[in-house]
Each structure stands twice: as C-alpha cells, then as structure tokens.
Amino acid sequence: MEIAIDSQCLPQAFGDIPGCQTLSFSVIILDGHAGGWLNLAMSEQNLPIRSVCVYCGSQPGRDSAYINAGRSLGKAMAENHLRLVYGGGTKGIMGAVASGVLSHGGRVTGIIPQFLVDMEATRHSLGQLSELIITPDMHERKHKMFDRADAFVALPGGIGTLEEIVEVMTWAQLGRHRKPMVFANIGGFWDPMLKLIRHMADEGFIHTAHLVQPLVIDDPDEIVAALLNHWASEVDREGESEIIARL
Numbered sequence: 001m002e003i004a005i006d007s008q009c010l011p012q013a014f015g016d017i018p019g020c021q022t023l024s025f026s027v028i029i030l031d032g033h034a035g036g037w038l039n040l041a042m043s044e045q046n047l048p049i050r051s052v053c054v055y056c057g058s059q060p061g062r063d064s065a066y067i068n069a070g071r072s073l074g075k076a077m078a079e080n081h082l083r084l085v086y087g088g089g090t091k092g093i094m095g096a097v098a099s100g101v102l103s104h105g106g107r108v109t110g111i112i113p114q115f116l117v118d119m120e121a122t123r124h125s126l127g128q129l130s131e132l133i134i135t136p137d138m139h140e141r142k143h144k145m146f147d148r149a150d151a152f153v154a155l156p157g158g159i160g161t162l163e164e165i166v167e168v169m170t171w172a173q174l175g176r177h178r179k180p181m182v183f184a185n186i187g188g189f190w191d192p193m194l195k196l197i198r199h200m201a202d203e204g205f206i207h208t209a210h211l212v213q214p215l216v217i218d219d220p221d222e223i224v225a226a227l228l229n230h231w232a233s234e235v236d237r238e239g240e241s242e243i244i245a246r247l
Helices: 007-016 064-079 092-102 114-120 138-148 159-173 191-202 220-232 241-246
Strands: 002-006 026-030 051-055 083-086 108-113 131-135 152-154 181-184 215-217
Touching (some): 051 064, 064 092, 092 108, 159 181
Parallel strands (some): 002 026, 051 152, 083 108, 152 181
C-alpha cells in the first residue's frame, strides 16, 4: 500500500493507519498544494482515461440498487484497468465501489480528510486501499481528487455528492477542464437534479452550456464503456445537442 500524507497531518496520520509499524509502504509527504504529490501508479495502460473519480454517498441509501450499482461500476473499472479515485470512505456506496474494484484486482486511491477517517471509514478497511492520501481539510481533498482523475461519475449520494459534481460542472462551464462527467441515474435518482438544471437554463442562468456535457446513464454496467467511447470518439467538443437537451 502506498500512503500519501499531507505535511499538516503528519503528526496524527501514522496513528490512524492500522499496523503501520509492520507494514512496508512508501510515504509521500504532500506540500499542501493541488498537484504537489507524486503520481506513482498510472503507467499500466496507455489509455486516454486511466482513472475515474467517483462521487457517491457514505450511506447505502434505501434502495439496494444503489449499492449494487457501486459494486458493478467498481468491477467494470477494474476489468478495464481504470484506477478508482474517491473520497476514501469504506462505508455505504463508497465502500461498495472500492470493494468492487479491489475484489477484481483493480487499484484504488482514497483521499480523505483527517477528521473524516473515523466517520466515513474503518481503519482496517483503509489499510486495504492501494493508496491512501490524508489531507488536512475538504478543500485539499476535492482538489486532489480532481487533479488525479481523468473522468467523473456521480452515483447516488447526499449533499456532499451533489456539491462535488456541481463544482466539477461549474469548472467545466468556466472552461477549466474538458474531462467527461457522468450522472449515474440509478432508478431515476438524478431526475430532480436534471429537471432543476433544465429550469435554470430555461430561466437564462446557465451560460456556455456547450462546455457542460455530462452523460446521463441509467445502467451502471454501461458507464465505463460509455466513458471510453466518449473519449475515443470524435466528439463535438463545441456542444452535443442530445446531451444538452437532456439538461
């Protein structure tokens, strides 16, 4: 396991890693700035998309389809040699995605703030991740997740999940990135959100909509293939009428 520890978390971090006295691992001390780490494990495949950031709930939700979708997505990512980048939680849908990747031989990078280690994860499960990055706060967590990912997927989740995917969409609208974004619309979970976005557009509050091109996919088994095909195909980067229409 590779462990990256933000320098501000160094005094506390070793006590939070189970068995750290006996494990053999490399420690990367982050400099506290986005992009200030060493990315050690991205060379196994020369793919346009090598890692996918998944935003999702740390709770399982009321519909078992949400957990199943997380496991299915994780399995598909591992089978296509895509590294999972996620918020480091080992419970709920977060845990299901990570488990789906790891149980099928894939790699997982968990990025979690120090104060959430015991709230969203178990220390034993954190030790099973391929790489663990502990940050001092949510701000650093989000920026490191963004920088490490080549694409983004939003599974069902709560306010935190909503905030994360909306921020990535905002950065796209401002021209900060062109990375693919997916709403995993399991059981129509994101329908109210998509309706709200349509309402915003109708009322004239969404500009440069051609820069915001999220895919809306109902079947979790189709997400990875859609991402890879979307990236590899000759996409009209100036706007996709069908996707924009769904917004």
